[in-house]
Amino acid sequence: MIEREIDAHRLRAALERSPVVLMSGPRQVGKSTLARQVVEPARSNLFDLEDPRDLARLGEPTLTLPGAHGTVVIDEAQHRRDLFPVLRVLVDEDRRPGRFLVLGSASPDLVGLSSESLAGRVTVLELAGLRMADVGLSSRMDLWLRGGLPPSYLADSDQLSAAWRDDYIATFLERDLGGLGFRMPSTTMRRFWTMLAHYHGQVWNASELARSLGVSRPTVDRYLDALTDALVIRQLQPWFANLAKRQVRAPKVYVRDTGLLHRLLQIGDRDDLLGHPKAGASWEGFVIEQFLQAHPVVDPAFWATHGGAEIDLVFGWERQRLGLEIKLTDRPGVTPSMRNALADLELDHILVAHAGSQSFRLGERITAVATDELLTSPLDTFVTS
Incomplete structure (x- = not known):
């Protein structure tokens, strides 16, 4: 088993501050394993809603849950979307942190979070694949x-x-x-x-x-x-800017x-893989997913115009607007798209993630960064706030 210390730390911190933590993620991504690693609940406090016995135990949640001690773990919660109104009532009666850990194999809205307001009571985490x-x-x-x-x-x-x-x-x-x-x-x-x-x-x-x-x-x-x-x-949404240029308005799609x-x-x-025509696109998607796991950026999007200018990822970080270009090569260079993005979007900096081992300056406000470094080092290593 691989110890997922970063995600374990995130989960512990969430349980220490919120009465309800909802952790979503695709099937087989390791939600249950991480929950056991962090919480180690007694059997009486673990409800796997794909198990008919546990579904029966939760037949009357208002009777079963109030007396449970420690953290109650409810796994595969999308099978009982009616639980969220009950959790809201129970949490309003007792707001101690770490009371419920809810696991779901779908987006929070689909699990049922949107069916009842838990504002101020819940922390939502997403567990993606291994980092x-x-x-x-x-x-x-x-x-x-x-x-x-x-x-x-x-x-x-x-x-x-x-x-x-x-x-x-x-x-x-x-x-x-x-x-x-x-x-x-x-x-x-x-x-x-x-x-x-x-x-x-x-x-x-x-x-x-x-x-x-x-x-x-x-x-x-x-x-x-x-x-x-x-x-x-993933549907990566387009970034809009107030420009005279015609900009792409449909999302990009990634597996x-x-x-x-x-x-x-x-x-x-x-x-x-290396000989496949989609190798470059696959690498781009891999780096984007890993990057979004590794760094606390806001409003990630892509930018493109119908004239051909494009930046793979545009995002906010530390009151700056940055761009990320991803290249499956160890010899990156400055492209017209990068220059256009710097000027049109008023980006503070562009990082060019490449497959080589060295990081170096490509031009004013453009830095080539080794992908390995980008995914394992803080962003301020390459960009000052």
């Missing part, structure tokens, strides 16, 4: 190839990892999506998800995918939102876990 800091820099290639879901990453071979991910995709489509309330044929969703894999890192084009699937545009938008709510797809992306693309090993 670079969890596995070490020497394992970067394995993490990129296999993805951050622990059973996939920890498999004894690439072949076993690939087989596990194939089973994961099948189970997710055939069972898990239905459990989250989405009623779509699994064969249709597999076709759609595979198409999305080929669009990974590109601007969303609903009309084109709708024609390919033979369905309406609202239907493919609904499919995309379903996979987004299930936390397996959040590159291990799942690679199986949808039938990539099996390192040679397949």
Whole structure:
């Protein structure tokens, strides 16, 4: 088992300040394991809502929960969305920190958080896949190839990892999506998800995918939102600026876990990956996910114009607006897009993440940064606030 100290620290801090902590994350990402690592609840305080016995124990939550001591852990809470109103009442009676830890395999809204206001009572955390800091820099290639879901990453071979991910995709489509309330044929969703894999890192084009699937545009938008709510797809929203230039207004789409992306693309090993036409886009998505886990940035987005200027990530940090460009090369250079972004968006600095081992200045307000350093060091290492 890999000790996930950063996420364990985040969870402990949340439990020390809030009566309710909601930790969401995709299936098999390690939520239950992390909860046991941090809380170690007695069996009487752990409710796994995929277990019929625990569902029965929570048949009358107003009778079962008030007398529970310590932290009550409710796993797979999306199966009982009616629990949140009960938790609100119980917390209003006793606001001690760390009273409830709720785990869900979907976005907070889909788990049920939006059904009842817990404002001022809840801290929401998202647990993504393994971080670079969890596995070490020497394992970067394995993490990129296999993805951050622990059973996939920890498999004894690439072949076993690939087989596990194939089973994961099948189970997710055939069972898990239905459990989250989405009623779509699994064969249709597999076709759609595979198409999305080929669009990974590109601007969303609903009309084109709708024609390919033979369905309406609202239907493919609904499919995309379903996979987004299930936390397996990221819709990176566009950054708008008050410019005369025509700017892209549709989101970019990414398969959040590159291990799942690679199986949808039938990539099996390192040679397949490095020789694949989507290698650069896969690397871009991998770095974006790792970067957003590693750094407390706000309002992450991408920026692009119809004239071809583009920045992979624009975000706020320490009262600055920064840009991030991601390159699968060890010889990055300054591009016209970077110069346009500095001028048009008034960025304070652009970081160019590259696959080499050295960080160096490329130009005024542009710094080339080794990706390994970027994902394991504080941002103020490269940009002063």
